[in-house]
Amino acid sequence: MSALxxxxxxxxxxxxxxxxAAPRTLVFEAHLRPELVVRWLGITRMDWVRCEIDAxxxxxxxxxxxxxxxxxxxxxxxxxxxxxxxxxxxxxxxxRVLAGPMSAGLGEGYDALDTVLASTIxxx
Numbered sequence: 204m205s206a207l208x209x210x211x212x213x214x215x216x217x218x219x220x221x222x223x224a225a226p227r228t229l230v231f232e233a234h235l236r237p238e239l240v241v242r243w244l245g246i247t248r249m250d251w252v253r254c255e256i257d258a259x260x261x262x263x264x265x266x267x268x269x270x271x272x273x274x275x276x277x278x279x280x281x282x283x284x285x286x287x288x289x290x291x292x293x294x295x296x297x298x299r300v301l302a303g304p305m306s307a308g309l310g311e312g313y314d315a316l317d318t319v320l321a322s323t324i325x326x327x
Contacts, residue, residue: 205222205223206221206222207220207221207306207309207310207313208221209301209305209306209309211301212288214294215291215292215293215294215296215297216288216289216290217288217289217291217297217300218288219288219289219309221313223313223316223317223320224317225317225320225321229320230316233316233320235256235258236256237254237255237256240254240256241254242315243312243313243315243316243318243319245266245308253266254266254267
């Protein structure tokens, strides 16, 4: 498992960086295929109701749980560094998110994503 880095960026954004022991194509697929996203995102904190992802230009995504950005990836020989930026409506909202359980929850989710990526996932 790799260290998760979350830091403020600008006045209302967060920068998230994590390395995965998987090629970029698999990390990309695991963020775009709903059947994979539900296996790692929010898995112990919430129950999924709906996960819809339309990654085409102008498309949308919808995550819905039962309980109340943009990504860039660069690939090494067998690893992918994911860098994500999340923009919030204000610096105050961003600071509240940063002070909350986001780091633990996202770290837990990305640890689960490592398991998903290590299984027999094939792009496509």
